[in-house]
Amino acid sequence: MTQTKKVSGGHLPGRTDENARSAIDEKSLRILSNQFPNVSTTATEIINLQSILSLPKATEHFLSDIHGEYEQFAHVLKNGSGAVKRKIDEEFGNLLSEREKKELASLIYYPEERMRLICESGENMDDWYVVMINRLINVCKNAASKYTRSKVRKALPPDFAYVIEELITGRRDISNQEAYYNEIIDTVIRIGKAPELIIALSEVISRFIIDHLHIVGDLYDRGPGPHICMDILMKYHSVDIQWGNHDVVWMGAATGHLACIATVLRFSARYGNLDILEDGYGINLLPLFKFALETYRDDPCECFSLHYREGEYDLTNAMTDRKMHKAISVIQFKLEGRLIQDHPEFGMEDRLLLDKMDLEKGTITIDGVEYRLLDTNFPTIDPRDPYALSDKEKKLIEQLRRAFIKCDKLQEHVQFLYRNGSLYKTYNNNLLYHGCVPLDEDGSFREVELYGQKYKGKALYDALEQYLRKGYYAIDPAEKKKGMDLLWYTWISRNSPVFGKDKMATFERYFLEDKKLHEEPKNPYYKWINNNDTIDMILTEFGLDIKESRIINGHIPVESRKGESPVKCGGRLIIIDGGFSKAYQPKTGIAGYTLTYNSYGFLLAAHEPFKSVEYAVETGSDIHSDTILVQHVKKRKTVADTDIGKSIKENIRDLEALLDAYRTGLIVERA
Known part of the structure; x- marks a missing residue:
């Protein structure tokens, strides 16, 4: 199909009066005439496009x-x-x-x-x-x-x-x-x-x-080959991606955001997939290996068992990987704590838990209730400033940051995610997104504050996406840092549309036995998705026809x-x-x-x-x-019923306007 450049205006077929012509941007028509220089080429393209509209919709x-x-x-x-x-x-x-x-x-x-x-x-x-x-x-x-x-x-x-x-x-x-x-x-x-x-x-x-x-959403984490999936997608003929929370944290890691890097490493260690980073992306994990063995040499790291798959993991690496798992987890909790302290507007103070520990007693106090810790060996945590990295941790995380930033293959994959991805997409009357549209208990759109501005519904998605792109592409250091921090926020916040839960109970699942503390309550969105009025509200918010459209989640x-x-x-x-x-x-x-x-x-x-x-x-x-x-x-x-069909119809209207301009002498034909 020839790609016809869209120009403004247009009219009903057969209209040749002065009002019709004056409503069309003559400059735009002259630009279009460079592609279709006479009546014959213009008419041929109209016939071509009109016939395409009748073809069956593609799969x-x-x-x-x-x-x-x-x-x-x-x-x-x-x-x-x-x-x-x-x-x-x-x-x-x-x-x-x-x-x-x-x-x-x-x-x-x-x-x-x-x-x-x-x-x-x-x-x-x-x-x-x-x-x-x-x-x-x-x-x-x-x-x-x-x-x-x-x-x-x-x-x-x-x-x-x-x-x-x-x-x-x-x-x-x-x-x-x-x-x-x-x-x-x-x-x-x-x-x-x-x-x-x-x-x-x-x-x-x-x-x-x-x-x-x-x-x-969610190409990354848990399985053994996200990098292979990305290689496959980069060769695929036509694809779009709605970012999931696990994609976003890898995108954050590629920017060099420390908390995102630590999270990516922790997930890879937890699922016995550190070879994704070493072999798949060529990121040197030797510094983490040495640090973990030195710091947790005599620690069995029982709370950091691995979720490996039988027959697909070399058990001789298990003890070492558990130590690396613990080392990077502690660093992650510290980095996240600093972020939460630096951004009170994120509203995540309830996730500050390291300062609630009493390592001498072996307990932690949460919401006034004292719980026994399953692990109290934290040689790098200073009780006076539990979120401060030790000198060796600072050196380690900086080495890892440089490795992530300089990894060409990771950068290539993340750039592909940015080019072909977004937080949501409307396509052929369908609304596609990974997680949820954050709602309050009463089913109304939740209002979320981002750097002093409040957003909800589609506006929240749009504002977040703009910041996430700045986190990777912005030149201004302040804007880039805002975007990088929001990449982490989007991964983990209760107000994030791609997370959709009240909390990420990582700390509790590692260190506390009480299963109730492990629960991660879902956003009220999931209580309302069987309600027709809610679906109507969301589809209308994103500019879709409530009778024809649906949500793919x-x-x-x-x-x-x-x-x-x-x-x-x-x-x-x-x-x-x-x-x-x-x-x-x-x-x-x-x-x-x-x-x-x-x-x-x-x-x-x-x-x-x-x-x-x-x-x-x-x-x-x-x-x-x-x-x-x-x-x-x-x-x-048919094609006429699709988004491409709408574009073709607009192109036909523009071409008909050009045809009219040729026939009335407004624009002179060329050979």
Whole structure:
């Protein structure tokens, strides 16, 4: 599709009176005429754009709370949450057996691995290539049918663009073309290019089946490969990201914010994932290793057990990692305490706990109640100034700060998050955000103060996002520091839309036995999301039509095991965090929800855990998914019904104004 520059004004087709012309910015029309210099080119573009509006709406794919589970993430992207299988069923129906359909789907997901397995089986490869290339062409042709030929051509890999275009646009049922068609395939096989063509076709199918990807927050923490997930996303053809709280704290760490750096390190240590930082990002953790062994040499660090996964963690590192875990946790509590003291406007004084400890008695007093501490060995804490870093801690955290700032790969990933991300997004009548819109108990928008100004609802999101961007990009040191501190605040504050809880009870979970103190009460938002008036209020606040729009939410794992439904308020709000992270699967009972939205409506799928790529290739198996929600639209959606369609309609109006200017002589045509 040609991208037409939008200009102001426009009119109804056929109007040529002076009032219509005078309402149009002549300067803008002259600029547009540089792209379309005469009646012919302008009329052709109008025809092109008008016809695009009638094409079916492309498929969107929604994922949330990936938490570093890169293998399952990669597989769900490859299978389009079942969209590939549906396309195969649509194309072949009963012409292929279920086994053949599985094998074809597996080939599309993992072409190289599948071909290697077939080759090892001793099958005649030339015959197999003929069959599979023809099947892939049929699926590819079906998947590409909802796009213009121009868009299809642009999406084809350069090495095989000509071949694939000929194969998917040719008419094999016409005798004049059958020999030509077959000769292309035969020649590809004869010259040894069949494997590359199969890989190219598989990638093109995946590209056409899912047109746009939405990540509704939390790519980082817990799982072993967030950096791999980021590498995958950076190669994806079309994606947007709504920042989650775990993304924001990594973004803060990339700015060099000390409390964010400590938090990222603590999470990585807690889940046995320090190799993400060392091997994935090349950040030197030797200073932390030496400091932890020296400071906590004889400390068993029993309160700092690791949440590692069986078979995926080297237990010989456990004791060392526990010491590193404790060392960075104490530093985190100190750094956070200083921030809270420096920013009384954050309203987080209740999280100042180090000064409430009595290490001689081994107790802490919270809200007038004394509790026994499970750990009292804090050699770096000065009771007179418990939030002060020791000299060695200062040196350590400064070394770590420099390492994070100078890490090119981390900076590249975070810049991608900033370029393609935001705190919320409105897209095709859907409102996407990770956590919540903070509410008070009565269901009204909560008013939050940020640096002397009060915000609520959409204004809170907008103000926070502006500061978060300043935290990374601002030149002015004072503005940059404000933004950096708000990156940490957004990660952890009760008033943050991406956190959505009354507190983060990290300290209590480490050091206090009373389970009631471990609770993290949710924002009242979660009590109100089944209320139609609340959904109307939120959608209206973000400028959306309450009859047509819905909210897509992540962040809070839906406890499917207990019968909880991700579908709230009759389908007007859908929570798609269902345990993509293995750490949550015992709680949720599934391995995540994903949502697709095509021209016929919404499909919400619940997935079982992904075993491995090897298992999928060898058995032709897929993630077992149950479609638990199907919402069909009354009328099949077309491009005209989308945000892109609105833009195209505006471009058509501008082009019609230009056409009118040519025909009335206001602007002179050029050859």
